[in-house]
Amino acid sequence: MVCGEEVGEITESDLYLRYVLGEVPPEQLHLLPERHLRCNPALAQYIVDPAFEPVRCEGVFAKELIDSDFVVAEEARVTAAWRRLQELPRLGIPIIDYPLPPSAS
Numbered sequence: 427m428v429c430g431e432e433v434g435e436i437t438e439s440d441l442y443l444r445y446v447l448g449e450v451p452p453e454q455l456h457l458l459p460e461r462h463l464r465c466n467p468a469l470a471q472y473i474v475d476p477a478f479e480p481v482r483c484e485g486v487f488a489k490e491l492i493d494s495d496f497v498v499a500e501e502a503r504v505t506a507a508w509r510r511l512q513e514l515p516r517l518g519i520p521i522i523d524y525p526l527p528p529s530a531s
Contacts, residue, residue, distance in 0.1 A: 472504035
């Protein structure tokens with residue numbers, strides 16, 4: 427599910443969520459393609475927060491088909507990063523400080 431539309435807010439960005447998670451190096455941010463969180467259901471399915479409408483991933487990456495211990499850990503990690511992503515516009519911090527510390531993710 428890729429809509430192809432421009433991502434208007436950092437809080438909706440799959441690229442910046444992955445950056446907050448530490449999965450994208452800062453020097454790659456301007457080089458990698460952008461998409462909405464919902465356009466990456468394999469990652470978005472792990473966001474568990476009342477403020478985020480759940481996303482269902484189909485196929486082999488569906489969390490229902492993955493080890494439950496991994497799912498619990500991934501939900502905690504990705505949800506923490508998503509919550510940080512939601513705070514970023516208000517924090518006024520340099521982009522290099524966006525990622526979660528290793529112990530928080």
